[in-house]
Amino acid sequence: MATTHHKLIILGGGPAGLTAGLYAARARMDHLLIEKGAEGGQILLTDWIDNYPGFPDGISGFDLAEKMTAQAKRFEMKSMFGNVVSMDLSSPIKLLELEDGATLSCDTLIICSGAHPRPLGIPGEKEFTGKGVSYCATCDAPFYRNQHVAVVGGGNTAVQEAAHLTKFADKVTLIHRRDELRADKILQERAFANPKVDFIWNTIATAIEGKDGVERLQLQGTDGNKSSLKVDGVFILIGVLPNNKMLPLDVLNADEEGFIPTDLETRTVVKGVMAAGDIRSKEVRQVINAAGEGATAVLAAEQYLSNL
Amino acid sequence: MATTHHKLIILGGGPAGLTAGLYAARARMDHLLIEKGAEGGQILLTDWIDNYPGFPDGISGFDLAEKMTAQAKRFEMKSMFGNVVSMDLSSPIKLLELEDGATLSCDTLIICSGAHPRPLGIPGEKEFTGKGVSYCATCDAPFYRNQHVAVVGGGNTAVQEAAHLTKFADKVTLIHRRDELRADKILQERAFANPKVDFIWNTIATAIEGKDGVERLQLQGTDGNKSSLKVDGVFILIGVLPNNKMLPLDVLNADEEGFIPTDLETRTVVKGVMAAGDIRSKEVRQVINAAGEGATAVLAAEQYLSNL
Numbered sequence: 001m002a003t004t005h006h007k008l009i010i011l012g013g014g015p016a017g018l019t020a021g022l023y024a025a026r027a028r029m030d031h032l033l034i035e036k037g038a039e040g041g042q043i044l045l046t047d048w049i050d051n052y053p054g055f056p057d058g059i060s061g062f063d064l065a066e067k068m069t070a071q072a073k074r075f076e077m078k079s080m081f082g083n084v085v086s087m088d089l090s091s092p093i094k095l096l097e098l099e100d101g102a103t104l105s106c107d108t109l110i111i112c113s114g115a116h117p118r119p120l121g122i123p124g125e126k127e128f129t130g131k132g133v134s135y136c137a138t139c140d141a142p143f144y145r146n147q148h149v150a151v152v153g154g155g156n157t158a159v160q161e162a163a164h165l166t167k168f169a170d171k172v173t174l175i176h177r178r179d180e181l182r183a184d185k186i187l188q189e190r191a192f193a194n195p196k197v198d199f200i201w202n203t204i205a206t207a208i209e210g211k212d213g214v215e216r217l218q219l220q221g222t223d224g225n226k227s228s229l230k231v232d233g234v235f236i237l238i239g240v241l242p243n244n245k246m247l248p249l250d251v252l253n254a255d256e257e258g259f260i261p262t263d264l265e266t267r268t269v270v271k272g273v274m275a276a277g278d279i280r281s282k283e284v285r286q287v288i289n290a291a292g293e294g295a296t297a298v299l300a301a302e303q304y305l306s307n308l
Numbered sequence: 309m310a311t312t313h314h315k316l317i318i319l320g321g322g323p324a325g326l327t328a329g330l331y332a333a334r335a336r337m338d339h340l341l342i343e344k345g346a347e348g349g350q351i352l353l354t355d356w357i358d359n360y361p362g363f364p365d366g367i368s369g370f371d372l373a374e375k376m377t378a379q380a381k382r383f384e385m386k387s388m389f390g391n392v393v394s395m396d397l398s399s400p401i402k403l404l405e406l407e408d409g410a411t412l413s414c415d416t417l418i419i420c421s422g423a424h425p426r427p428l429g430i431p432g433e434k435e436f437t438g439k440g441v442s443y444c445a446t447c448d449a450p451f452y453r454n455q456h457v458a459v460v461g462g463g464n465t466a467v468q469e470a471a472h473l474t475k476f477a478d479k480v481t482l483i484h485r486r487d488e489l490r491a492d493k494i495l496q497e498r499a500f501a502n503p504k505v506d507f508i509w510n511t512i513a514t515a516i517e518g519k520d521g522v523e524r525l526q527l528q529g530t531d532g533n534k535s536s537l538k539v540d541g542v543f544i545l546i547g548v549l550p551n552n553k554m555l556p557l558d559v560l561n562a563d564e565e566g567f568i569p570t571d572l573e574t575r576t577v578v579k580g581v582m583a584a585g586d587i588r589s590k591e592v593r594q595v596i597n598a599a600g601e602g603a604t605a606v607l608a609a610e611q612y613l614s615n616l
Contacts, residue, residue, distance in 0.1 A: 054372055167336040
């Protein structure tokens, strides 16, 4: 098959990619956005987004994705569905190989392939995602005012978010598979001192159950004892994983977790290649900063192209 | 007067500050946002915003500011009107002095003081500001119904506002010091297609003259040729300068233009002090990335506080 060339390819159609598409289209750059699934990315999994500025009453993830897509298309964003399986970034002309064997090339590439929460992989988890199962306390804590929620995890995020959840929930039960937390000592101390947080040690969640929403967790101790815990919600905070299978991680100098390091303007170590949104090596992963980085990345791409 | 202490103070109520306020309020942090004028910042001066993702048909600057404010207040963002005139960042407890003599203190500070239009610095400019010289087409365009106005500049703002001005003015002359515009291609195309807009290239304005108001501009070409242009008003749209008068620039290691350098997570060189939005030393100044940085800054503040 022939190789189609564009000045800019945007890999991924979540908030970072769609914002990059909007900016690229408005700048009348020769561009193409490639999305594997549906435009919107992870926000499609988010029932309700209360912290994307501009929507006083919040907005569903689906509606926000639709609005972002419509806006970019109003300015004639070009996009296609396709699954990029590998790429070669060793020359100024970057090559992308798709699952169907087609090849695309570009002068500049904005990687917005995103990330996904590390799942527990237990029954009920998929079924109740957005209906009591959450992977983001920052997003969803206010929904659990005066309720009882469980947090699964033992790292900084889990322990910090457990404390955060007590600002809303009446009771937070942290479930950890070991007998001590991995989180920073100071976070641990605070959690231990918080009367609203209790702990179940040496225990894993084996199933999430309920009717229309989460009602209880099935638990199993390392000693084999089984039990059941009545909860209104469960936060699974055991990390996020980068969507990086198609990326040359060594060339991009990926961090130890597989995310892509960039400078302030989203430039990676490879000239002409930017990374924006959750795939970027950074501490804060939110819809609003992913979108902001998409805009920044296009301006960085324009600057790179104007110096070619 | 007594000093009131907060864990977090947010300085400025533009998109970065309002997003920081939203995130701080949702995180139930003890916070206070201080705004000098009206909430919204520079976007209040923007007639129409087409590139803030989530609004397919665009939104007025006024409406976006109102929506962001309403959203933050829904989560009980605390704010006050006040003019910070100086601050002392030398101790872990940061001190802010207000114009009325009051003092506020905080553990963490997010600087979102923004930027303001850059003046030309030519004779007549100050004298006729508000009498024919304007830095805001949105604010002042309706005064020039059926008249002839000049726009000085060549970037997105200048070209967009030139088009906006044609809704009122009979004729808009854009004066640019180069032979091509810096603005996005789509904005250029629209301006070139607009019969009410004409262009004077390779030319600078050297003086603004008149009696009770602006009557003419003195111009000089890069070839040395001098000329005069009869106009009823002039809009100066040539970029921005940081709002940094209240900041200890040496302590914050400000760049040569007076903007504040930060790391990827918006942290300045002073522990516990973040900078977000247009005041940040960076290449891309857009509403969407200002908002994104406001969110990042609050998470950085939370992390700092949790290690105190």
